[in-house]
Each structure stands twice: as structure tokens, then as C-alpha cells.
Amino acid sequence: MLNKTQTPQFGLARNSLGNISEPRCLVQIDTDTSQITPSIGIVVDF
Numbered sequence: 001m002l003n004k005t006q007t008p009q010f011g012l013a014r015n016s017l018g019n020i021s022e023p024r025c026l027v028q029i030d031t032d033t034s035q036i037t038p039s040i041g042i043v044v045d046f
Contacts, residue, residue, distance in 0.1 A: 009029040013021040 010026045011029050013025050013027045015021050
């Protein structure tokens with residue numbers, strides 16, 4: 001398996017309610033994709 005280096009991702013800092021914190025500042029977002037996370041999706045087509 002090859003280890004790919006990824007550039008860090010940044011976003012605005014948020015509080016526990018999901019609102020953007022003041023003063024606004026950037027925080028690094030964890031983008032670790034090495035773990036397999038199962039997901040379930042539902043598609044409804046009319």
C-alpha cells in the first residue's frame with residue numbers, strides 16, 4: 001500500500017452548537033481516510 005501525502009485541509013473554528021466561533025480563525029480538519037467507514041444510503045426515484 002502506498003502512503004499518499006495529502007495537503008492539510010482547513011476550515012473555520014466552530015463551537016459545540018456548530019456556529020462559527022468569534023473571532024474567526026482557521027483550524028485544521030482531520031481528513032484521515034485510512035479507516036474504512038461503512039455507510040448506508042437510500043435512493044428514492046419517482
